[in-house]
Amino acid sequence: MTRDGSKLSGSSATGAQVVVRIRDVKRIYHLGKVEVRALQGINLIVEKGEFLSIMGPSGCGKSTLMHIIGCLDRPSSGHISIDEVDVDELDDNRLADIRNRKVGFVFQTFNLLPKLNAIENVELPLIYAGAGFEERRKKASELLNVVGLNDRMYHRPSELSGGQSQRVAIARALANDPSLILADEPTGNLDSKSGEEIIHLFEELNNRGITLIIVTHDKDIAGHSKRIVRLKDGLVLSDEKIK
Amino acid sequence: MINLLDPFKIAFGSLLSNKLRSLLTTLGVIIGVAAVITLVSMGEGAKSYILGQIGSWGMGANSLVIQPGTGDATIPELTLTYDDAVVLRQKIRHLQYLMPEFVGRGRCIYGKKSYIPSYTMGASADYPLAYKQKAVEGRFFSEADDASRRRVVVIGKTIVNKLFGSYSPIGEKITINGIGFTVIGVLEEKGTLLTNDMDDIALIPGSLSETVLGTNKIWEIFITVEKDDQVAQAIDDIEKILTARHHRVDFHTHTQQGMIDIINNILNAMTGIVSAIAAISLLVGGIGIMNIMLVAVTERTREIGIRKSIGAKQRDIFLQFVFESVLITMSGALIGIIIGTLAAWLIMHFLKMEAVIAWGAAYSACLVAFLVGTFFGVYPAVRASRLDPVEALRYEA
Ligand SMILES: Nc1ncnc2c1ncn2[C@@H]1O[C@H](COP(=O)(O)OP(=O)(O)O)[C@@H](O)[C@H]1O
Ligand SMILES: [Mg+2]
Numbered sequence: 001m002t003r004d005g006s007k008l009s010g011s012s013a014t015g016a017q018v019v020v021r022i023r024d025v026k027r028i029y030h031l032g033k034v035e036v037r038a039l040q041g042i043n044l045i046v047e048k049g050e051f052l053s054i055m056g057p058s059g060c061g062k063s064t065l066m067h068i069i070g071c072l073d074r075p076s077s078g079h080i081s082i083d084e085v086d087v088d089e090l091d092d093n094r095l096a097d098i099r100n101r102k103v104g105f106v107f108q109t110f111n112l113l114p115k116l117n118a119i120e121n122v123e124l125p126l127i128y129a130g131a132g133f134e135e136r137r138k139k140a141s142e143l144l145n146v147v148g149l150n151d152r153m154y155h156r157p158s159e160l161s162g163g164q165s166q167r168v169a170i171a172r173a174l175a176n177d178p179s180l181i182l183a184d185e186p187t188g189n190l191d192s193k194s195g196e197e198i199i200h201l202f203e204e205l206n207n208r209g210i211t212l213i214i215v216t217h218d219k220d221i222a223g224h225s226k227r228i229v230r231l232k233d234g235l236v237l238s239d240e241k242i243k
Numbered sequence: 244m245i246n247l248l249d250p251f252k253i254a255f256g257s258l259l260s261n262k263l264r265s266l267l268t269t270l271g272v273i274i275g276v277a278a279v280i281t282l283v284s285m286g287e288g289a290k291s292y293i294l295g296q297i298g299s300w301g302m303g304a305n306s307l308v309i310q311p312g313t314g315d316a317t318i319p320e321l322t323l324t325y326d327d328a329v330v331l332r333q334k335i336r337h338l339q340y341l342m343p344e345f346v347g348r349g350r351c352i353y354g355k356k357s358y359i360p361s362y363t364m365g366a367s368a369d370y371p372l373a374y375k376q377k378a379v380e381g382r383f384f385s386e387a388d389d390a391s392r393r394r395v396v397v398i399g400k401t402i403v404n405k406l407f408g409s410y411s412p413i414g415e416k417i418t419i420n421g422i423g424f425t426v427i428g429v430l431e432e433k434g435t436l437l438t439n440d441m442d443d444i445a446l447i448p449g450s451l452s453e454t455v456l457g458t459n460k461i462w463e464i465f466i467t468v469e470k471d472d473q474v475a476q477a478i479d480d481i482e483k484i485l486t487a488r489h490h491r492v493d494f495h496t497h498t499q500q501g502m503i504d505i506i507n508n509i510l511n512a513m514t515g516i517v518s519a520i521a522a523i524s525l526l527v528g529g530i531g532i533m534n535i536m537l538v539a540v541t542e543r544t545r546e547i548g549i550r551k552s553i554g555a556k557q558r559d560i561f562l563q564f565v566f567e568s569v570l571i572t573m574s575g576a577l578i579g580i581i582i583g584t585l586a587a588w589l590i591m592h593f594l595k596m597e598a599v600i601a602w603g604a605a606y607s608a609c610l611v612a613f614l615v616g617t618f619f620g621v622y623p624a625v626r627a628s629r630l631d632p633v634e635a636l637r638y639e640a
Binding site: 067070072073092093096097099100101105107111112113115116124125127128129172175176 | 249253256257260545546548549550551552553554555556557558559632633636
C-alpha cells in the first residue's frame with residue numbers, strides 16, 4: 001500500500017491496523033436517463049477495534065455506503081480496501097469470498113432463511129466457507145451461546161421474537177470470524193428494549209475487539225458507539241470521536 | 244470452495260419443504276416414465292412368455308414349419324395334403340419328426356354326452372415327441388395305427404372332464420362325427436397358450452382325417468431335423484419336393500429363428516413407439532420443470548440475495564438450483580419406475596403371465612431424467628446465480 005488514506009479521511013493516524021479504507025468513492029445509479037448520485041466522493045478510514053455509527057437523513061447514501069463496504073456492491077469510481085485488500089479490483093468470486101470471511105452483514109429486516117432453524121441459519125456462512133458438518137454445528141452453537149440464544153437453537157425464525165431473530169443474524173455475521181461487522185439500522189425493526197439489548201450486545205462484541213460499523217437514526221443508539229460519521233447528500237458532513 | 248454435498252442437501256431441503264409442488268412439477272415425468280416402464284415390462288414379459296411357450300412346444304432351433312400359401316395372403320388356400328406329408332417323410336434328409344396338422348371340427352359323443360372340442364386334429368405318431376406332449380394315461384397311437392387307419396383317439400384333459408368326469412376314459416368307445424373310436428390315451432396337461440385351452444384337443448391318426456373331418460388338407464407341417472445346421476438343407480429338400488409335386492410355389496416355411504425375429508420386430512416397433520411417447524412426455528415434463536424453476540428463482544430472489552450476502556458464489560447458487568431441478572426429475576423418474584413396475588406386474592398378473600422388471604428401461608429413464616433435469620435446470624439456475632445481491636435483497640415477494 002502506497003496510498004495514505006488517513007490524510008484524505010481527516011482522521012488521526014494512530015498507527016493501528018486499518019480495516020476499511022475508502023478513497024473518493026462515488027456511486028451513481030442510472031434510472032433511465034436520470035442519474036442518482038447516491039455517493040458523491042466519500043473518504044473514510046476505519047481502524048481495527050473501532051465502533052462507528054453512521055447517521056444522516058433518509059436517502060443520504062448510508063445503505064449504499066454499507067453495501068459497498070460489505071462488498072455487496074461496487075463503487076462507480078474511487079477505491080475501497082478491506083484489510084488492505086483492494087476489493088474494487090476483485091472479481092465476483094473473490095468478492096463473494098470477502099463477504100463470506102471478512103465481513104458480517106446485519107440487516108434491519110434480519111434476513112434469516114425462514115425454512116431453516118436458528119442453528120442452520122448461523123451455519124450458512126460456514127457452509128459456503130467449506131466447513132464440515134461437525135465443525136459447523138460446534139461453531140454455530142458456540143455463537144448462539146455468545147448471543148444468548150442457547151435455548152433457541154432449533155427454533156425457526158417464525159418462532160423467534162424480533163430481538164431474538166436479530167441475535168441469530170448477529171451470530172450468523174460472526175460465523176467466519178470476520179474483520180468487520182456491518183449493521184444497517186439493526187434496531188430499526190425492534191422495540192426500544194430489544195434495541196437496547198442489541199446495542200449492548202454490540203458493545204460487548206466491540207469490547208472483545210470486533211470492529212463494528214452501524215447505521216442508525218437513533219441518537220441514543222449512536223451514543224453507545226465511539227465515533228459518529230454524519231452523511232449528507234452522499235458526502236461526509238462530520239466525523240467525530242465521542243469516546 | 245464448498246463441497247458438492249452441501250448444495251445437494253440445500254436443494255433436497257427446499258424440495259422437501261415444497262413436497263406437493265415438487266410432486267406436481269414432476270408429474271409429467273412420472274407419467275411418462277411410468278407409461279414406458281409399464282409397456283416395456285409387459286412387452287418383455289410377453290416376449291419371454293411367448294418364447295417360453297414356443298420352447299415348451301418343441302420349437303427348437305432344429306425345427307421348421309411348412310404352411311400353405313405364399314405367406315402374404317391373409318387366408319391361404321390349403322394346398323398341402325396328406326400325400327405331400329407322406330412323400331416329405333420319405334425324402335427329407337436327416338428328418339427327425341414330421342407332424343402334419345389336419346384341423347377340423349369333430350363332435351365327440353360318449354353315451355348321452357356330446358361335446359365339440361376346440362381342436363379335433365389329424366396327427367402323426369410323432370406328435371408326442373415333436374410337440375413334447377406325451378400320453379400320461381394309456382398310450383399315443385403308433386405309426387402302424389396311422390398306416391392301418393385304426394380308429395383310435397388320444398384326448399386332452401378338458402375333453403376327459405367334459406365326457407368322462409373323474410372316470411378313466413381308456414378303452415372307452417366314443418364317436419367323432421358319427422364314426423366310432425376307441426380312446427387309447429390321455430394327453431399330458433398343457434394349460435393355456437395366450438387364451439387358447441391347449442388341453443381341449445382330440446388327436447386322431449392323420450390317415451383318418453379325410454374320413455372323419457372331411458378334409459385331407461393340412462394347416463401346417465411341423466418338422467424337426469437331427470441337427471440345427473441341417474435346417475437349411477431340409478428347407479432346400481422341401482422346396483424341391485413340393486415344387487415338383489405342385490408345379491408352383493404355393494407354400495412357405497418358417498424357422499424358429501424367423502418366429503423370434505417376428506416377435507422381436509413387433510416388440511422393437513412397440514419399443515420405438517413407447518420411446519417416442521416417452522420422449523414427448525419428458526420434453527413436456529422438462530419444460531414444466533424449467534417453468535417451475537423459473538418461478539422458484541423469482542420467488543426465492545430474496546433467499547438468493549441472503550445467500551449471496553453471506554458469501555455464496557455464483558457457482559454455489561447455480562449448483563443449488565440445478566441440483567434441485569435434477570432431484571425433482573430424478574424423483575419423478577424413480578416414482579414413475581415404481582408405479583410403472585407395479586402397474587405392469589398387476590396387469591400381467593391378471594393375464595396370468597409374469598412381468599419382467601424392465602431394468603434397461605429403468606436405467607435409461609434415470610439417465611434421461613438426469614439429462615432432462617440438468618438441461619432444463621441450467622437456464623433458471625444461471626438466472627439465479629447472476630442475480631445482483633443488493634437488488635435481490637431488496638426484492639419483496
Ligand atoms: N438501486 C437503486 N437504483 C436507483 N437509486 C437508488 C438505488 N438504491 C438507492 N438509490 C438512491 O440512492 C440514494 C441513497 O440511497 P440509500 O443509500 O438507500 O439511502 P439511505 O440508506 O441513507 O436512506 C437515494 O436517493 C436512493 O433513492
Ligand atoms: Mg438505508
